[in-house]
Amino acid sequence: MLNLPIRQIAYFVPDIRAAAQAHAEAFGSGPYFVADNIPLMRSVHRGVERPLDHSSAYGQWGEVMIEFCQQNNPGPSAFHDVYPEGSGRTGLHHVALFVEDVAEAAETWKAQGHDIALDATMNDGxxxxxxxxxxxxxxxxxxxxxxxxLTDFYALVRASAGDMSQGVLRDIALG
Structure with missing residues (x-):
């Protein structure tokens, strides 16, 4: 399974807009498509259904999509598993891979001894x-x-790379 290419690198940050702006200025990435309060119909953290309110900013940096994510509600989550709530710590959280069958891929990783930290479904399924x-x-x-x-969204972000004529940050709605 590890021969799959990385499609996205994601960072956990306290402010997605500030992080995206700073990354664009430092590295020329973007523009960033900002989705506030991404709707989830289901969010299961380590086997327990829990609310997860999060926002993300997505931009292109060379061959890979960059995501900045923030958690808007308190409490346990896959984000806080890596960066404990209130710690002030931020950084690399995850890399994303395309898999043909999410359930099958998750089971393969579980069989290798890895926990499923989050199993989520957005409102659009x-x-x-x-x-x-x-x-x-x-x-x-x-x-x-x-x-x-999803692939259409990836194509939009890639096609927009470097076009800052509408600014670095662009609001979008997901799910």
Missing amino acids: FRYVFVDTVQRYGHMLELYAPLPA
Whole structure:
């Protein structure tokens, strides 16, 4: 399974807009598409259903998408598993991979001894999981299927790369 290319590198930050702006200025990435309060119909953290309110900013940096994510609500989560709530710590949280079957891929990782830190479904039915591979790789893995809505979004972000004519930050709605 590890011969799959990394599609996205994601960082956990306290302020996605400030992080995206700073990354664009430092590295020329972006523009960033900002989704506030991403709606989830289901969020299961380590086997327990819990609310997760998060926001993300997505931009292109060379060949890879960059995501900055922040958690808007308090409490346990896959984000706080890596960066404890109130610690002030931020950094690399996960890399994303396209897999043909999310459930099958999650089971494969579980069979290798890795916990599923998050199993989430957005309001539009899009499912993704975070596999806890922190001990092995230093970050989590995000797994999702390359469905047309997702690959179209990736194509939009890639096609917009370097076009700052509408600014570095662009608001969007997901899910």
